[in-house]
Amino acid sequence: MHGPASPGWLLVAVCAATGAYCLLRMRSSDETQRRAAGDEALMGFGMAVMAVPGTAFTPPAWVWPVYATVFGGVALRALWAARTGSHHLHHLVGAAAMVYMAAAMAASPAAGHGHGGSGVPALTGGLLVYFAAYVLVSGARLLPVAGVPGSAGAVAGGATAGRAVAWGDRPELARACRLSMGIGMLAMLPAF
Template identity: 85%
Template sequence: MHGPASSGWLLVALCAATGAYCLLRMHSSDETQRLAAGDEALMGFGMAAMAVPGSAFTPPAWVWPVYAVVFGGAALRALWVARTGPHHLHHLVGAAAMVYMAAVMTASPTATGHAHGGSGVPLLTGGLLVYFTAYVLVSGVRLLPVAGVAGGAAARSALAWGDRPELARACRLSMGIGMLAMLLTI
């Protein structure tokens, strides 16, 4: 991705840490958590690899089409799983955004501005920015503590690391922020 190296490395660290925690969540006793965690781990590690600053490593040209194929497959899987519930649609949008960014990088892997040739923000980039901004805001609100929750800290501390819903939400929030940062650089 294009942008300053220091923010690129911070994004790499955030996405890699999120992907690593999602791997831990794959050991959850809840099947729904395990399935979502696998998708989110792929997204976290894929975003981390894509966010490596170009000044540190310039991947060969064949990497971007491979990204598009991998995340295209993830998008098809998310589309298939989305028939069981609308909460899987976010994975579809995220995978499609990764395909889009890989396509942009395929078209212009060394550009230092908009790789779209025109002025302003392209419609698809703008739509994805609006979606992920709304997602980040809603996810942030969901992390706010609710007064008077039964069980409180004692109930949460009894949960295994892979079963803690607030940590899963925090991971989704950090990946949403990461996606926003990546979309802003293309």
């Protein structure tokens, strides 16, 4: 990713930490949680590698077609899994965004990812709108609402009253991971 090095390294750190936490979430006893955590770990680490500032490391040209292929496979898997749950549609959009960014980097690895003087491409703009809406909705879901089943406050209160929820199975932590990756997408997409 081309641009200032400090924000790039901060994005690398946030995405790598999110990916690492998602790897820990894969130890959950819930199979669907494990599968989602694996997809999110791959996305977090993929975003971290893609966000490394170009001044620090410029990968060889063959890396970007490999990226596009890997995340194209992730997108196909998410499309298949979307039959059973709507959250997989978000994984599909995220994987498609990674394919798009990898293709843009493959097309102009040395010249930067900018779009010249023609403004923001329509696909980039559409992805920015999607991820901005996703971040706002995800952030709102993290706000505690006392007494509402399924809210962060209700889960925390219920955990202390009943059996304790393992830290890797806490839904608010999974939402926080998804929120941080959505913010990471918002930070990365303008460069394309």
